[in-house]
Amino acid sequence: MLQLKDLPDAKVLRKFAERYVGVDSCSVTHFLNILRIGTELTESLDRFLATHGLLQGRWWVLILLMREDDLTSTPSELAEKAGVSRATMSGLINGLLRDGLVVRQEDNIDRRSYSIRLTAAGQDKLDEVMPDYYPRVKKMMNAIPVQQREDLLKQLLLLKEQSKVFD
Amino acid sequence: MLQLKDLPDAKVLRKFAERYVGVDSCSVTHFLNILRIGTELTESLDRFLATHGLLQGRWWVLILLMREDDLTSTPSELAEKAGVSRATMSGLINGLLRDGLVVRQEDNIDRRSYSIRLTAAGQDKLDEVMPDYYPRVKKMMNAIPVQQREDLLKQLLLLKEQSKVFD
DNA sequence: TGACGGTAGTTAGCTAGCTAACTATAATGA
DNA sequence: TCATTATAGTTAGCTAGCTAACTACCGTCA
Numbered sequence: 001m002l003q004l005k006d007l008p009d010a011k012v013l014r015k016f017a018e019r020y021v022g023v024d025s026c027s028v029t030h031f032l033n034i035l036r037i038g039t040e041l042t043e044s045l046d047r048f049l050a051t052h053g054l055l056q057g058r059w060w061v062l063i064l065l066m067r068e069d070d071l072t073s074t075p076s077e078l079a080e081k082a083g084v085s086r087a088t089m090s091g092l093i094n095g096l097l098r099d100g101l102v103v104r105q106e107d108n109i110d111r112r113s114y115s116i117r118l119t120a121a122g123q124d125k126l127d128e129v130m131p132d133y134y135p136r137v138k139k140m141m142n143a144i145p146v147q148q149r150e151d152l153l154k155q156l157l158l159l160k161e162q163s164k165v166f167d
Numbered sequence: 168m169l170q171l172k173d174l175p176d177a178k179v180l181r182k183f184a185e186r187y188v189g190v191d192s193c194s195v196t197h198f199l200n201i202l203r204i205g206t207e208l209t210e211s212l213d214r215f216l217a218t219h220g221l222l223q224g225r226w227w228v229l230i231l232l233m234r235e236d237d238l239t240s241t242p243s244e245l246a247e248k249a250g251v252s253r254a255t256m257s258g259l260i261n262g263l264l265r266d267g268l269v270v271r272q273e274d275n276i277d278r279r280s281y282s283i284r285l286t287a288a289g290q291d292k293l294d295e296v297m298p299d300y301y302p303r304v305k306k307m308m309n310a311i312p313v314q315q316r317e318d319l320l321k322q323l324l325l326l327k328e329q330s331k332v333f334d
Numbered sequence: 335t336g337a338c339g340g341t342a343g344t345t346a347g348c349t350a351g352c353t354a355a356c357t358a359t360a361a362t363g364a
Numbered sequence: 365t366c367a368t369t370a371t372a373g374t375t376a377g378c379t380a381g382c383t384a385a386c387t388a389c390c391g392t393c394a
Contacts (some may be wrong), residue, residue: 012234014296023301030288030316035212037323038205041330045202048333057380059349067179076342088381090344095379112389130183134190140329146323149197155311155319156204162310163208163304166215167209224350243372255351257374279359279372
């Protein structure tokens, strides 16, 4: 994802505005800043998970499994819920299998398929991470009053709807 | 980056709140939604760039080069300005070299180093993409009045500062 | 029943990020 | 001067995303 450490300054924007018509410095600056902050928030979460030996993709799979009453799901379902391709989910599951955080179970009904179940070690990992994660999120979000958070989200949702301009 | 198609619903949040203390459903939901929308905005930009045969990393390198008066920079400088490692920049440059969008030039002063220069083809690529990019960004950001954009950015900056809670 | 289309999962090959280790060169300082 | 240290760039190996192509199996319907 774009890092954008070096956002365009006024001089650069002028140079680009000379060559290209329709450059609206204000909207470009806002857009790039929003993207950058999104990246930085994600990276903060990543670094946090890394201190627990996890990464976002695998962490999310563990959470999806813990949501299930029997701690079990299939690669396809997990891919669907995580919003990644089945190929990507294959890779995530392999990593979790290697680390012993999940196990495979044959599915006797459909032999194309198999189940993935959270192991005790996987649950332990979540029990280590989540009580550390939740208070931090709370502390972070508390920087903004709830009403303003709602406004923030509303604006972001507006932008998300507008992102169809890129289609 | 996290896709989070399947954000936790009330039932799931209750289940997690039973096991873990300190779960603040409100802040978790807001946090995850913000991350998700950030991802989606980035992906929209990616899909747009892909229609022009570009990707974010390479596009940004071309832009950084065009900012320079002589259209020239070094891998180290580019890595620094793009906010990626020198190793990653090596890969980005290789792709651009292969596509003929940049060229290498030996540096006679420091023989460890060399210069990267935007080619005519690279400039043509930007001249194709940018006049398509700027109006779309403008249209997208116009969904929000300028004052509210400032507020939005201010809130996001607040969160970014708070993201140190994950350290 | 058997052919065909759909589905589950994997693999290969791509982009793009990282760190760590490496080579080559430059710069410094005893 | 020469040893040490710092810097520029590359490479290997990892995570994690994608598509396309593949195997294996299921289901359906003629």
